[in-house]
Amino acid sequence: MDNIVITGYGIKTPGAVSKEDFQRILENGICTHSVLEGRGKNQSSVIAGVIEDDFGMLRERNYTRYPRSTRMALAAANDAVEMADLSYDPHRIAVIIGTSAGAILEVEHYSSVALNLKKYPLHGVSLVDSHTLSATVAEHIGTRGPTFTITTGCTASLDAVLLAKLLLEAGQVDACIVGGTDAPLGQWSINGFLKTRAITSDVSINETGVPFSSDHQGFVLSEGAGIMILETEEKALQRGNTIYGRVQKVCSRNEGRPILHSDETGEEMLSVYKETLGNRVPCYVNSQALGLKANDRIEGFIHKKLFDDIVPLTSIKGMTGHSFAAMGAIQMIAALLSIEYGFIPPTIKTEGKGFEDLPIVYQTIYQPVRAVSITTHGNSGNNACVIVSK
The missing domain is CATH 3.40.47.10 (Thiolase/Chalcone synthase)
Structure with missing residues (x-):
């Protein structure tokens, strides 16, 4: 059975919208968390990971009506496809992307007009269809192969990698655009995790989201997207591509x-x-x-x-x-x-x-x-x- 390898990737996280940005943050141990004022209990602050870019215009096309999580995935997919110099038959390329919160930001935004037909947005029904995410990435890149959206929560992007590996090993596709994306910084998510005491309000950046510490409690809610290109080692070598790692x-x-x-x-x-x-x-x-x-x-x-x-x-x-x-x-x-x-x-x-x-x-x-x-x-x-x- 051929090895499954990674030939490209794109990353969008707080403080990092490129490979070089992310390397610098990781290597130097830089905290990228921010303070969101008025979003916590009794209008106090919460700590979150915020990406400054809007990703509204991609490849000279306006995507501002699409969910933020989808726009982040599109931007990361652009970088991954370019890094991998992806050039297979479009029908032999799969898109498999995981999400947990989906379009929760946009659903929350339009909830106040949900019962008003006149003000309800034309694209509203697409916002609650999580598969819009992967389908949009496929349309944007120009692929025609299998397209799946995985909604298994925090494991979804690894579950997407698992499905991609199976498809490649079975010979059903030549390459997979795979990963995950989430933009969960709406009040629905914040209140939900405040309610379960999984996040903490009215604390400083250094007092929460602290791994391996009995003195602290709560994680830092963050936006992010990571997309990779998976293919077989044999085909990657035939294309003369750089291989960054093996799954x-x-x-x-x-x-x-x-x-x-x-x-x-x-x-x-x-x-x-x-x-x-x-x-x-x-x-x-x-x-x-x-x-x-x-x-x-x-x-x-x-x-x-x-x-x-x-x-x-x-x-x-x-x-x-x-x-x-x-x-x-x-x-x-x-x-x-x-x-x-x-x-x-x-x-x-x-x-x-x-x-x-x-x-x-x-x-x-x-x-x-x-x-x-x-x-x-x-x-x-x-x-x-x-x-x-x-």
Whole structure:
């Protein structure tokens, strides 16, 4: 069976709309979080990851009526396709993109006129159709192959990679445009996570979204998009393309839990991780840890079970925040940059209080990187892991 490789990618995160931007943030451990005034409890502030660009005009075409999450995916897909110099039969290119919040910003914006036919927007019905996301990317790029939108929450972009790998291995397509995107910074999302105490209001940037810390609670809600080009190694070499990494194994499972619940023992996640790794040992782990105590405890548990203190552990969430379905793809792109430029990014904001027995990376480590494992999990028990290698 041919290797599945990555030949291009595009990244849109707070403070980074290019490969070079993202490398600089990762290598230097730069926090990109912002203060949103008046959006928290009793009109207090919340901390969030905000992308300044609007992405309204792309390839001289106006996309301002499209959801923000779709526009970010289009911009990232443009960069990925250009990097990969994608040139297959359009019918042999798949588009598979994950999202969690979809067009929640736009649905919230128009909710006040939902019962007024005269003011209801002509494109309103498309806003609640999540598949508009991948279909728009396919139309924009000019592909005619299979097109799927994955809505499995925080694991969605890794689930998209899994489906892409299966399609490529089965020979049904020659290339896949794959990844995730989310723009969740509306009041609906903010209030929802305030209600469940997953985010914290009226705190400073350094007091929340702190991975691996028993002294802090809450994650930083963030916008983001990450899109990659996957193809077989054989075809990539035939095209003379640069190969940035190999998708060795990806595994995804659902625990079958009620909404807002997951397995806090970590045993389900451990099982998925073991299957992903097999007998491989990564150079480091790019962790899901984002500042939620239950999630971070699970990350610590599985790391001690599998690696003890042998394999370095890091989380980039203190730099980027957590962008839901996009995060798995963003972590994969971070791994590709580690492999290409030879460094392990630091875990910032934290001193590791309560996690002293873990080999957390606090300062950038420069060394050859051959393989990185990535973990993601979400509400109702989704768990997905991938290992990316040189």
